[in-house]
Amino acid sequence: MVQIQTFVFNPFSENTYLLSDETGEAIIIDPGCYDQAEYKELTDHIAANNLTPLKIINTHAHIDHVLGIAALKRKYNIPFYLHRLDEPVLKAVKSYASNYGFAVFDEPEIDHYLVEGESVTFGNTTLKVIFVPGHAPGHVAFVNDEQKFVIGGDVLFHLSIGRTDLPGGDHATLLSSIRTQLFTLPDEYQVFPGHMQSTTIGFEKKHNPFFR
Numbered sequence: 001m002v003q004i005q006t007f008v009f010n011p012f013s014e015n016t017y018l019l020s021d022e023t024g025e026a027i028i029i030d031p032g033c034y035d036q037a038e039y040k041e042l043t044d045h046i047a048a049n050n051l052t053p054l055k056i057i058n059t060h061a062h063i064d065h066v067l068g069i070a071a072l073k074r075k076y077n078i079p080f081y082l083h084r085l086d087e088p089v090l091k092a093v094k095s096y097a098s099n100y101g102f103a104v105f106d107e108p109e110i111d112h113y114l115v116e117g118e119s120v121t122f123g124n125t126t127l128k129v130i131f132v133p134g135h136a137p138g139h140v141a142f143v144n145d146e147q148k149f150v151i152g153g154d155v156l157f158h159l160s161i162g163r164t165d166l167p168g169g170d171h172a173t174l175l176s177s178i179r180t181q182l183f184t185l186p187d188e189y190q191v192f193p194g195h196m197q198s199t200t201i202g203f204e205k206k207h208n209p210f211f212r
């Protein structure tokens with residue numbers, strides 16, 4: 001049974017997810033913790049629940065999703081996974097971090113390039129990697145078929161979709177990713193996005209204003 005713990009971090013109100021199962025093994029997705037209090041909130045939760053983080057995996061590399069990676073890599077000595085096409089997005093963060101009020105950006109090394117169709121595992125749990133570009137060029141999402149959920153990043157939101165005005169963004173590509181990769185999942189699949197509340201595939205197919 002996968003437990004999904006959500007933390008809302010940094011001034012962008014970014015959702016960082018900590019997934020764990022009955023083995024105590026865990027995976028950290030899109031760690032956006034920036035200040036000491038946020039970092040402590042996440043690491044205290046991990047310690048209090050006796051969890052062992054195995055890896056950090058990212059949906060994409062915009063600043064709000066990558067702020068905590070380097071510090072967590074050092075603390076737990078774990079690898080960081082990202083799609084190759086989002087490497088330039090990660091490399092660009094340094095150049096604009098201070099514009100958003102982040103004085104220091106600790107750029108993490110990428111240890112593994114995520115590939116569409118690959119399975120990422122921890123404990124008894126498997127997450128399947130799907131490729132959903134448009135908001136970012138190397139954006140992926142993580143699907144769990146046993147419990148029917150998707151960790152979706154900034155692709156599909158409750159009654160909205162990701163912005164496409166950032167470098168590497170493309171509106172038509174984003175709509176196509178949602179139609180072909182997300183809306184082909186069964187209606188009951190729950191979507192845990194990079195911002196705001198969770199939703200379901202069926203609800204968004206019916207009510208999302210970008211698809212009516």
Ligand SMILES: [Zn+2]
Pocket residue numbers: 060062135136154
């Ligand atoms: Zn983003």
Ligand SMILES: [Zn+2]
Pocket residue numbers: 012014062064065154194195
């Ligand atoms: Zn975001």
